[in-house]
Amino acid sequence: MKKxxxxxxxxxxxxxxxxxxxxxxxxxxxxxxxVVFATTYKYMCSDPxxxxxxxxxxxQKLEQVVIASCxxxxxxxxxxxxxxxxxxxxxxxxxxxxxxQDSWVHHDREQATKKAADLVRMAVNKVLHNKPLxxxxxxxxxxxxxxxxxxxxxxAALDIAEAGHQVILVEREASIGGKMxxxxxxxxxxxxxx
Amino acid sequence: MVAAAQxxxxxxxxxxxxxxxxxxxxxxxxxxxxxxxxxxxxLCTGCGTCIDKCPSKKNKDEFDLGMGLRPAIHKLFPQxxxxxxxxxxxxxxxxxxxxxxxxxxxxxxxxIKFDEQDEYVKAEVGAIVMATGYDLFKWEDAYxxxxxxxxxDVISGLEFERLSSAGGPTGGQIKxxxxxxxxKSVAFIKCVGSRDDTKGKSYCSRACCMYTAKHxxxxxxKIEDSEAYVFYMDxxxxxxxxxxxxxxxxxxxxxxxxxRVSKIYPNGDRLVLKSEDTLLGRPIxxxxxxxxxxxxxxxxxxxxxxxxxxxxxxxxxxxxxxxxPKLQPVETFSAGVYLAGACQGPKDIPDTVAQASAAAVKxxxxxxxxxxxxxxxxxxxxxxxxxxxxxxxxxxxxxxxSLQEIQQRGNHGRPPFIRKVAEVNSSLCQGCGACVPACRxxxxxxKGFSDDQLAAEVDALCL
Numbered sequence: 001m002k003k004x005x006x007x008x009x010x011x012x013x014x015x016x017x018x019x020x021x022x023x024x025x026x027x028x029x030x031x032x033x034x035v036v037f038a039t040t041y042k043y044m045c046s047d048p049x050x051x052x053x054x055x056x057x058x059x060q061k062l063e064q065v066v067i068a069s070c071x072x073x074x075x076x077x078x079x080x081x082x083x084x085x086x087x088x089x090x091x092x093x094x095x096x097x098x099x100x101q102d103s104w105v106h107h108d109r110e111q112a113t114k115k116a117a118d119l120v121r122m123a124v125n126k127v128l129h130n131k132p133l134x135x136x137x138x139x140x141x142x143x144x145x146x147x148x149x150x151x152x153x154x155x156a157a158l159d160i161a162e163a164g165h166q167v168i169l170v171e172r173e174a175s176i177g178g179k180m181x182x183x184x185x186x187x188x189x190x191x192x193x194x
Numbered sequence: 195m196v197a198a199a200q201x202x203x204x205x206x207x208x209x210x211x212x213x214x215x216x217x218x219x220x221x222x223x224x225x226x227x228x229x230x231x232x233x234x235x236x237l238c239t240g241c242g243t244c245i246d247k248c249p250s251k252k253n254k255d256e257f258d259l260g261m262g263l264r265p266a267i268h269k270l271f272p273q274x275x276x277x278x279x280x281x282x283x284x285x286x287x288x289x290x291x292x293x294x295x296x297x298x299x300x301x302x303x304x305x306i307k308f309d310e311q312d313e314y315v316k317a318e319v320g321a322i323v324m325a326t327g328y329d330l331f332k333w334e335d336a337y338x339x340x341x342x343x344x345x346x347d348v349i350s351g352l353e354f355e356r357l358s359s360a361g362g363p364t365g366g367q368i369k370x371x372x373x374x375x376x377x378k379s380v381a382f383i384k385c386v387g388s389r390d391d392t393k394g395k396s397y398c399s400r401a402c403c404m405y406t407a408k409h410x411x412x413x414x415x416k417i418e419d420s421e422a423y424v425f426y427m428d429x430x431x432x433x434x435x436x437x438x439x440x441x442x443x444x445x446x447x448x449x450x451x452x453x454r455v456s457k458i459y460p461n462g463d464r465l466v467l468k469s470e471d472t473l474l475g476r477p478i479x480x481x482x483x484x485x486x487x488x489x490x491x492x493x494x495x496x497x498x499x500x501x502x503x504x505x506x507x508x509x510x511x512x513x514x515x516x517x518x519p520k521l522q523p524v525e526t527f528s529a530g531v532y533l534a535g536a537c538q539g540p541k542d543i544p545d546t547v548a549q550a551s552a553a554a555v556k557x558x559x560x561x562x563x564x565x566x567x568x569x570x571x572x573x574x575x576x577x578x579x580x581x582x583x584x585x586x587x588x589x590x591x592x593x594x595x596s597l598q599e600i601q602q603r604g605n606h607g608r609p610p611f612i613r614k615v616a617e618v619n620s621s622l623c624q625g626c627g628a629c630v631p632a633c634r635x636x637x638x639x640x641k642g643f644s645d646d647q648l649a650a651e652v653d654a655l656c657l
Contacts, residue, residue, distance in 0.1 A: 073518070074521075091570065091571075091642060118655055121654045121655070122651040122652075122654045122655050123651070124654070125650040125651060125653060125654035126647050126648075126650050126651045126654075128650065129644070129646050129647045129650045130642070130647065131641075133570035133571065133641055133642060134570055135567045135568065135569075135570050136567075136568050136570065136620065137565040137566060137567055137568065138218075138219075138220055138221065138565060138566050138568055138621050139220065139221070139564075139565055139566075140220035140221070140320045140560065140561065140563055140564065140565060140566055141220060141221055141222070141318045141319055141320040142320055142561045143317075143318065143319045143320055143561075144319055144320065144321045144322070144323060144557045144561065145212075145222070145224055145317065145319040145321070145322045145323070146322075146323040146325055146534075147212055147322065147323065147324055147325060147326060147500065148324065148325035148326040148327055148494075148535070148537070149198070149206075149208065149325075150325060150327045150535065151535060151543060151546050151547060151550070152325035152327065152534035152535025152536070152537070152546045152547075152549065152550040152553075153323070153325030153327075153534065153535070153550070154195065154197075154198040154550075155534070155546070155547050155550035155551060155554070156323045156325060156532075156534045156550040156551070156553050156554045156557070157198055157201075157204050157323075157554075158197060158198055158201060158204070158554075159550070159551050159554030159555070159558075160203075160323075160554045160557050160558060160561075161201045161202075161203035161204045162201075162203075163554070163558040163561075163562075164203070165203065165557070165558065165561045166203050166205070167203055167204045167205065168204075168205045168207060168226075168317055168319065169198065169204055169205065169206050169207065170207045170208075170210050170211070170212055170226055171206075171207070171208045171209070171210065172209070172210070172211055172496075173208065173209065173270055174208050174209045174231065174269070174270045174274065174278075174280045175195075175208060175269065175270040175271065175274035175275050175276070176195055176198060176199065176206065176208060176275050177195050177274075177275065178327050179327060179328070179352070180543070181195075181257075181270075181271060181273075182257065182259075182352060182355055182356060182359070183352075183355045183359070184355050184356075184358040184359040184360075184362075184366075184412070185358075185408065185412075186408075186543055187404045187405060187407065187408045187436070187439050187542075188404070188433075188434075188435040188436055188438070188439035189435075190408075
C-alpha cells in the first residue's frame with residue numbers, strides 16, 4: 001500500500017476554529033511523512049466539504065484519509081461514505097475528534113492547537129497501518145417484538161403491523177392499555193382515555 | 195386497544211414477561227414467560243359467570259389503587275383487552291388452601307385449569323421496541339411533611355383519576371377516601387418528587403402541570419360551589435393548545451398559588467396546608483377537604499433488569515438511554531433495540547404517541563431490508579497464536595466467542611492432534627474490544643484497532 005495520506009481539518013464554523021488554529025494544524029500535518037495533501041474547510045460534513053474530500057482523493061491519488069473534526073459518533077459514517085465515494089476503502093480512514101475532545105474543553109488557543117496537531121499526527125501514523133476491511137451482510141428476521149402494551153407499545157405495534165410486518169406485543173398485565181386505562185379524561189382535548 | 199388486539203399482524207401475549215434475549219440486530223431469540231392465568235383463554239368466552247360467583251370477593255383492586263374490591267378471578271378492568279378473566283393465585287382460596295373451586299364447577303366451557311403452570315416460549319424477531327412505561331414516585335416514603343401517607347385524604351394524581359373516572363370505584367363522582375363525602379375544596383400540589391433534589395428527582399416530569407390543570411378544571415366543573423387551589427413552582431405549558439387549556443382551568447375559577455407547601459396537618463376532618471405565596475411574599479394557610487399530589491414519574495419497576503437482560507444502558511435516573519438526545523432519540527446503543535414512550539424519560543400522551551411512531555418507522559426501515567450490512571471492525575483470532583486458554587469467552591459481553599476444536603499438524607513427524615482455539619462469531623461481535631487485553635498470547639485483535647495500529651499512534655506522540 002502506497003503512503004499517500006490526505007488530511008482534512010474542519011473549522012466546524014467557529015466551534016473548532018475559535019479555539020484551535022486549524023490553518024496551523026493543517027500546515028503541521030502537511031509536513032508529516034506520508035502526507036501529500038492537507039487543507040481546512042469551514043464545514044467538512046457539508047456537501048462542498050465532502051466534495052473536497054472526494055476530489056482530493058482522485059486528484060491527489062490519496063490512499064489514506066484523516067479527517068479532524070467532531071466526535072466519530074456524529075460523522076464517522078458520513079465521512080466513511082464520502083471516502084468510499086472517492087474511490088478508496090472506507091476503512092482507510094481515521095477520524096480525529098478535535099471538537100468534543102479539544103476545542104469544546106479548552107480555552108488556551110496555543111495549547112489547544114498543539115493538542116490538535118498531536119492528535120492529527122497520531123491518526124496519520126495509525127492510518128498508515130490501516131488495512132482495507134470488507135463489509136459482510138447478515139439476514140433479517142422480519143418480525144418485531146414490542147415489550148409493553150401501554151400507549152407507546154400499542155402505537156408502535158399498530159404502526160409496524162400496518163406497514164405489513166408481524167409483531168409480537170408482550171404485556172406484563174392481563175390486559176393491554178397500560179396506565180392510560182386508569183386515566184379519566186385526557187388533556188388538552190378531554191377525550192376519554194379508553 | 196381493540197385495534198391492536200384485532201390486527202391480523204399483531205400477536206398479543208398478555209400476562210407475560212420477557213425473561214431472556216439472545217442474538218443481535220435482525221436475529222434476536224427471545225424467551226417469553228407466560229404466567230399462569232389458570233384460565234384457558236382459548237376455551238373461555240369471557241361470559242363473566244365465574245367473576246360473579248367467586249366467593250373470594252374482598253381483595254383490594256390493584257387497578258383502582260386499592261380503593262375498590264375485586265374477586266380472585268377477575269378481569270383487570272371490565273373493558274380489558276383481551277376480555278378474559280384470570281385468577282390471582284394469592285387471593286384464590288382454591289390455589290392457597292385447596293378448597294373452593296366454584297369457578298371450575300360453574301364454567302360452561304370448562305376453561306378453568308387449576309393445574310396450569312408458567313410456560314416459557316421462544317420467538318425469533320429482527321427488532322425490539324421497548325415500551326415499558328413508568329411508575330409513580332412513592333411520596334409516602336419521602337414526604338413526612340405531607341403525612342407519610344397517614345392521612346387518607348392526601349392522595350396521588352392517579353388516585354384522583356380513578357375517583358374521577360366513570361369506570362372507577364365511585365362511578366365518576368369525586369368522593370374523598372376517608373368518609374366518601376364530596377370534597378368542596380381540593381388542593382393540588384405539583385412537583386412532588388419532581389424538581390426536588392433532596393427528596394426526589396432533579397428532573398421535571400413534564401405531564402403534571404397539564405394533568406393538574408385538568409384535575410382543577412374537573413373539580414370546578416363537576417362539583418358545585420367548589421374551590422380548587424393549585425400550589426406550583428412554575429406552570430409549564432409547552433405544547434400545542436396547552437397554554438389555552440391552562441387558561442381554561444383559570445377561567446373555570448381555579449386558584450393558582452406560587453409556593454411550596456411546607457406542611458399538611460389535620461384539623462377536624464379537614465386538612466390545613468401551610469405554604470408561602472411567593473408572589474405576595476407572605477405566608478399562607480389554606481384549609482381543604484382533599485389534597486392531590488402530582489407525583490414524579492419514575493422508570494417502571496423491573497425496567498432496569500430488562501435493560502440488563504437485553505444489553506443496553508440506562509441513564510442516571512434509570513430511564514432507558516437513547517443513543518443521541520437529538521439525532522437518535524429512539525435508538526439505543528444496542529443495534530436493533532428502539533425506545534418508545536416514558537421508558538426513555540417522562541412524557542405525556544401526545545409525545546408518547548409521536549415517539550412510538552418514530553420507533554415504529556425505525557423498525558419498519560430495518561425490516562424492509564432483505565439483509566443488513568455489518569460493521570467489519572470486529573475481533574479476530576490468530577489461531578496460530580491462540581493457546582485455547584478460554585479467558586476471553588466469559589469476558590465477551592455479547593457471547594460472541596466460543597472455543598472450537600481444530601486439527602493441528604504434528605511437528606517433527608508426530609501425528610496430527612486436536613486442540614482448542616477461540617473463535618469469534620463476527621455477527622455477534624460488537625467490536626467493543628474487551629477480549630483483546632484478556633488475551634495473554636496476543637492472538638486476539640480488533641480489526642481497525644490492532645496492536646500495531648495503536649502502537650503506531652503512541653509512537654507518533656512519544657517518539
